[in-house]
Amino acid sequence: MSDTAPPKKSKSRLKKILILSLALIVLAGGAGGGILYATGGMMRHSGPAADPNVPQLVPRDGVSSYAVDAARVEAARGRIDPRLFQATYLPLENVFTSNLQAGDAFVQIGIGVSTYYDQRVIDNVQRHEMAIRSAILMTLAEQDPAQITTLRGKQALKIALRNAINNVLTNREGFGGIDEVYFTSFVTQ
Structure with missing residues (x-):
C-alpha cells in the first residue's frame, strides 16, 4: 500500500512558519505606527482643521512649521511660547x-x-x-x-x-x- 498523505511534521512546520510570519508582520506594523506617532509624523493630518473664523497665532519669521505645530498644541492648553509667536x-x-x-x-x-x-x-x-x-x-x-x-x-x-x-x-x-x-x-x- 502506498501512503499518499504528507507526513504530519510537514503540516505542523508550515503552520508554525505561517504563524511566525504573521506575528512578525503585526509587530513590524505596530512598531512603525508607534514610531510615526512618537515622532509626530501623524500629528499634522489628525484632528479637525483650524476654524477660519477664530483668530490664529502668528508665528515669528524663521520658526519651523513643526515647532509651530507643537507650540499650537501647548497654546490650546493655555501655554504660549513667546519665542515662537509674534506679539x-x-x-x-x-x-x-x-x-x-x-x-x-x-x-x-x-x-x-x-x-x-x-x-x-x-x-x-x-x-x-x-x-x-x-x-x-x-x-x-x-x-x-x-x-x-x-x-x-x-x-x-x-x-x-x-x-x-x-x-x-x-x-x-x-x-x-x-x-x-x-x-x-x-x-x-
Missing part, C-alpha cells in the same frame, strides 16, 4: 481714573494690551472699546488701595484686567485673545 501691541487711548474700594482713594492708569493672535483680536478690541473701558473701570473700582501699591498687587491687577478684557471679547466675539496687559502709567492717591 502685537495696542495702547488703549486715554487714561482710566477710578475711585478705589475704600472710597477716599483713587487710581489713574494708562494701559496697553498685547496678543500673539492675528489682527482680528486687535480689531475686536477696537470695535468693543466702550465695553472694555467699562469693564476696566469696574475692575479698578473693586481694588483695595493698600494692595495695588505693592508689586504683587499690581501683578494681580494686571491679571484681573486681562480677564475682564477677555470676558468682554469672549461674550461679544466668542474669542478673547489678549495675552498680557501693560501699565503705561500708574498713579494712586
